[in-house]
Amino acid sequence: RLKTACLSEDHIILAGADADTENEAIWILDTEGNQQMELGNQEYGGEQSLGSITNVQETENGFIGLDGNMRDVFFWKSDGSLLGSAEDSELFGTDYPWISTAARLSDGTVLVGLTEDRADKSATEFIVYRISGF
Structure with missing residues (x-):
């Protein structure tokens, strides 16, 4: 089940549940549609166990x-090897947001958009953070 599709200059990036394992996976394809690598696709609790990839x-x-x-937020090298991951609270200081979207800017930084309820529950805010250096 395909849930997410993203494009980069060199790749088509798809994410969803693997048909055979039902594990969440990311497939990196070249611009001709040939699979180059697979990320995730591990049972819950594995180092690359994914929940629901949104971008x-x-x-x-x-x-x-x-x-x-x-x-x-997961970080993989260009060869697909996992560098690591960080929780929203570690990166953004947030408390249980929905991490929903991202966009890469021409300078290489990535804007990450998420929604989070205010502490007083008076509203849900859309917050944008910038990740640079990767």
């Missing part, structure tokens, strides 16, 4: 994946 951006150094369900 993937290719950067100069690899890929940034947003996991809206687990509230994690």
Whole structure:
């Protein structure tokens, strides 16, 4: 089940549940549609276990994946090896947001958009953060 499709200059990036395993996965394809690598696709609890990928951006150094369900941001090298992940609270100081979208700017930074309820529950805000250096 395909849930997310993103484009970079060099790749088509698809994310969803693998038909055989039902694990969340990211597939990196070249512009001709040939699969180059697969990220994630691990059972819950694995190092690359993914919840619900809402966006993937290719950067100069690899890929940034947003996991809206687990509230994690994953970082992979260009060869697909996992560098690590960080929780929303570690990166953004947020408390249980929905990490929903991202866009890569021409200078290489990535804008990440998320929604979060205000502490007093009076509104849900859309917040944008900038990730640079990857």
